[in-house]
Amino acid sequence: MPIIKPFKGVRAAPHMASHVISRTYQDYSDTELEAILKYNPFSFLHILNPGYKFSNSLKGEERFNLVRNRYLEFKEEQYLVQDKSPVFYIYERSDAVHSYTGIIAGTATSDYDNGKIKKHEDTLEQREKLFKDYLKTVGFNAEPVLLTYPDDHVIDEVIDHEKKQRPVYDFVTTDRSCHKLWVIKDIHHIELLQQQFAAMPHIYIADGHHRSASSSLLASEMGEKHDSYNHFMSYLIAQSQLRIYEFNRLIKDLNGLSKEAFLMQLDMKFRIQNRGLEMYKPSKKHHFSMYLDGEFYSLYLRKDTYNIETPLDDLDTQMLFDLVLNPILGIEDLRNDSRIAYSYGQTDLLRIKDRVDKNEFAVGFGLFPATVEQMKSIADESLIMPPKSTYIRPKLPSGLTIYEFES
Known part of the structure; x- marks a missing residue:
């Protein structure tokens, strides 16, 4: 019975939303970051x-306080x-290829702790603690965890009904993505959504394992100080809308092997075809593809030559x-x-070729993307999946909605 909870979101004033929201901080190059900070004060x-x-x-703490x-x-x-009152949000992001629509809500740290919110990645204790300290100091969370659930026609009907209203945000960003946000205030719809999620045995983390783990740590540390610490902001999206892309691999050397010896060892496990420049x-x-x-x-x-006994x-x-x-x-x-x-992207094989040709790496491997069913299994x-097994979209902007902890 996963719990979802409406919350009093902090968000950009409607006329400023396109200027306020940003991509995840790590997504920007130094040049991009400098330009935005210089020319966009909002x-x-x-x-x-x-x-x-x-x-x-x-x-550290100095940055967190500022x-x-x-x-x-x-x-x-x-x-x-x-x-002014607790609500759910519907967020839609669309581009020339895909459109994603989901619900922004509070989800329970207790559901993460007891496995009703399931994970497929390990987390690093040091990163968990760092982000927990960050959340505790700043008092808010601006980047939701991406959760996925089995497609549900009742949830779809609620979303479709709410989307008939005029969105509070409707704008296009410089990457040509269209962003729309609706606020669900209708008590009947809020309760209906809660009932539908409560009827599910579990839901799944698609992206945001460290954010989930850090929120759980913070809830444990704060105890019963306030209920807001017992929840974290999530974006819940039907699994049919989730897009999973591959993370490819680059290796710096052949571990002392010659090219010929390396290919001979590979031949024991794979049928190999040299495709030249194809x-x-x-x-x-x-x-698998390989560039060598x-x-x-x-x-x-x-x-x-390989026994498959588990989904992993x-x-x-x-x-x-x-x-x-x-x-x-x-x-x-x-x-x-x-x-x-690790690398990813639509032109990633070109990037792999370029980096191997420049002798930055000795060999690169291209993979077929995992599926949602594999992730769930x-x-x-x-x-636990190996690190960098999935690159998942949608990626959520920072600052669209903000979950603020109450003191």
């Missing part, structure tokens, strides 16, 4: 990067305003680790080994 990035005002780079100050300044200037992209799971020494290769798993064994990122990265190339720690890098078995 950007949420000024809250996240408070040292810009002093031409100074800040870290983030809090900038946030309060934005509220005082009424760039940000708070809804930019091969895998079209199904258990197929100026040429592309296709690798097809020899099924009699069936995942291509795990398979590549078990058959190639660990036993042949000597990669043991996928999260911390400096010899491996792994979570259902309480198994």
Whole structure:
């Protein structure tokens, strides 16, 4: 019985929303970040990067306190305003290819703790604690966790009905994405949505494992001080709308092997075809592409050489680790080994080719993306995917809605 809860969101004043919201801080290059901070005084990035005002780079508690100050300044200037009563939000993001619509709500840390909100990734204790301390100091969360649930026609009907109203936000950003936001105030619809989610055995984290874990830590630390600490902001989207893309792998060396010796070891596990300059992209799971020494290769798993006993064994990122990265190339720690890098994107094979050709890496591997069903099966078995197994869309903007902790 997952719990979803309406909350009094803090959000951009409607006439300023397009100027306030931002992508995730890490998505910006240094040049982009500098330009936005210089020319857009209303950007949420000024809250996240408070040292810009002093031409100074800040870290730790000092930065957290100034983030809090900038946030309060934005509220005082009424760039940000708070809804007067607890509500749900419908957020729609669309571009030339896809459209995503989901519900922004508070979700219970207790559901994360007891497995009603299921995870498929491990988290790092140090990052959990850092973000927990950040949340405690700044007093708000501006970036929702992405959760997914089985398609539900009742939820769809509520969303469709609410979307017939005029949205409170309707604007286009410079990346040509259209953003719309509706506020669900109708008590009947709020209760109906709560009932539908309560009837589900569980829901799944698609993106935001560290944010979920940090919120759970904060709730445990704050105890019963206020109920708002027992929830975290989430964007709930039907699984049919979720888009999963691949994370590819780049390795800096062949672990002391010659090209010929490396290919011979691969041949024990895969059917290999040299495709020359043909930019091969895998079209199904258990197929891999490889770029090595100026040429592309296709690798097809020899099924009699690999036992698939769990949903994790069936995942291509795990398979590549078990058959190639660990036993042949000597990669043991996928999260911390400096010899491996990860990349993604529509033109990623070109990027892999370029970086190998420049001798930054010795070999690159392209993968077929995991599916939602694979992600759910792994979570259902309480198994953990290797790091960087999925690149999931939609990516949510920061500052669209803000979950504020009550003192």
